[in-house]
Amino acid sequence: MTRFSDKKIRARNASAWLVPDGDNRTDHRLRGDMRRFADDDEVDIVIVGCGAGGATLMQRLARAGWSVVALDAGPFWDPDADWVSDEAASHRLYWTEPRVITGDDPVPLGSNNSGRGVGGSMVHYAGYTPRFHPSDFETASLDGVGADWPISYQDLKPYYEAIEEELPVSGQDWPWGDPHSYRYSPHPVSGNGEIFLRGAAAIGLNARVGPVAIANGRFGNRPHCIYRGFCLQGCKVNAKASPLITHVPDALAQGAEIRANCMVSSIEVGDNGLAKGVTYFTGGVEHFQRARMVAVAGYSIETPRLLLLSASKRFPDGLCNDEGQVGHYIMVQGAPQTAGRFAQEIRMFKAPPPEVSSEQYYETDPTKDYKRGFSIQTVSPLPITWAEHVAAQGHWGEVLREYMRDYVHWSTLGALCEFLPRYRNSVTLADEKDRHGLPVARFSYSQSDNDTALMKAAQRVMEDILKGAGAEEVMTIDRFAHLVGGCRMAASPSDGVVDATQRSFAVPNLYITDGSVLPTQGSANPALTIMALAARCADHLIAGSRRGLRPELIRQ
């Protein structure tokens, strides 16, 4: 029984119908039959990185008849064979090539903010897919902090709607930002979600179930969620959305090629000032893929790193870096996590970590001494992550074990605080080299006073919620989550790396289509916005000069 027709969605993106409906989660034949280009073929576009931004762009352009090659540094995942219901053995999902972190508040990388392989970080994100608020696009004008985007919420809105349908997203009607509804009704909540709803009601806070990119029901051939709680380890069920199942299958069916395990080392620019392709390593051997256009979608650390690695005579400080903008204004969200102890059993490891959220404190509150705000969401750490939370209180040895033995009694909330963009928060190249001989990224982060004030405010609200629900003890760990910025979108080259269409100011056929273009981040999880931006960029490319389009490839 279908409540509504998916026909229109299928007509523009058939991915959910291209994954198998049996016990296998991957159509190996679709991958085996994938169209293949030679390095010497000048393809319409080569895309670096196959995550939220790269895969979405690839699917749209392949549909429009473009010849597309997407390169990813990591594997072409097979959820059946490569992913496990296990925390420690899921490390391979993260970017584990060396990186150096520094600054006043160094940000550990890995599970929270770095992906690897086809599907990108969305393979192991929680699954929250909130939109940004209209105010996020003009924080400088409204609040005197952050930056104004060269586009508005209205420019992105149709793409939010399209991507929400394609993931698809489940949740209650959304009252914050630009109020909207979701196609799928909210999921049932587990103990952890119940506690949030109970505590929110007790203190008069509005909290809602959703929005999560897990269909509450079947979607195409993708089965219903089984509530196993391992969203952050890669969804073996095919229930939680990631580009690996939401955009890659359709892209392959439309003739795109994905080359996994290919580490791009530089973008080559010709004497005419145009990009002519990318150099990459695979199997230890260097290759060069020719292309009429290049899109970089390696995320906030690898995208700036690649531009800096692509320095040349014309661009001595790094490609597109004449104005010293590449690698700057990187943002993380402050993500304090507060847990409460209850006499009853919560067993927060059951059901997806993303369940209930609130954006009541998202916007600037004029009565407070800080600008912008934060959101609050359920999180549900598995044992290793939970041990980190307990150890952060200073507990070790016997005390750590005693707290850990009490795991089933704890409920956990996480906040996302809107940290403001700062020039000094940056990616540069370190002296250390990776195994390809390429300098690794050095990522420096320092919080501003506003950032720190938001962390404290969010912690207080989470403590109030948990105590309102009856917690006898609360404990908090200060963490960070997500990464955006580093090659931001701006109205002029002195303020950013790409223009409103995500085309680089410096090289007319070079685009950046990932989270690094975000000028501000709100307190929303960024995945949906990154996909929506990539879809918008694709529309611009398809409608534009068509310089890269081969007419004979246009499908009827």
Add this chain to the structure above:
Amino acid sequence: MPFRPPDARAITPGGKGRFPGFDVLDGVEHWDDVTAGVVLARLDPQPDISFFTAAEQATAEALFDQLLGQEAEPKVPVLELVDRRLALGQTDGWRYEEMPEDSAAWQQTLAALDMDAKAFHDKRFHELSWSQQGTLVQAVHDAEVWHSLPGSQVWSLWTRYASTAFYSHPWAWNEIGFGGPAYPRGYKALGVDKREGWEVADHHSVDPVTFAGRVERAKRRHANTTGAMHQSPQGKR
């Protein structure tokens, strides 16, 4: 079953736990094969130590016992699990700029811990009493700078590796009532105080002391061992 001798059901580290009879390994037949492979490998006889030198091995083993409060058998083989990880170069993919890369950082900090033992007690770290060891470890936790490394970053390195090894082991899951791998079975009984048929309730009858009382007891014992005032929450980031 091949992965478990007949007398080895519902094992918990040091025989401690609050879920009597609960054994995540009872569910192995419900796990997917790939997950079962990686989890059960942690129960295999561990290969010989290959990263740590003999001298480092003795110090590391005593340090891991301290960090995880493993005083009695059966013990989760933390030393072996960390050794294998370091031998394979499985890092978290980042390091603090002030710290050497992980393998060098381990070698350096284990040597430094031994130097502390020598300086204070004229013995190797592993030769010290449980309480003497605990005091030295607590001092690292409390130190701003320790042997010219940032104390908090040394602590982060130690606890990240130790906790990841310990809480990846099915015996630790038995101890804390965690259901372990959940694919393709999933969960059906969601909600406060709801349990699947195979889950075991926290057994207050075994240890009727309240949570607050138990934690207080552990903190007192810990403080007596290490001579440290216990840190208040938020004391450490």
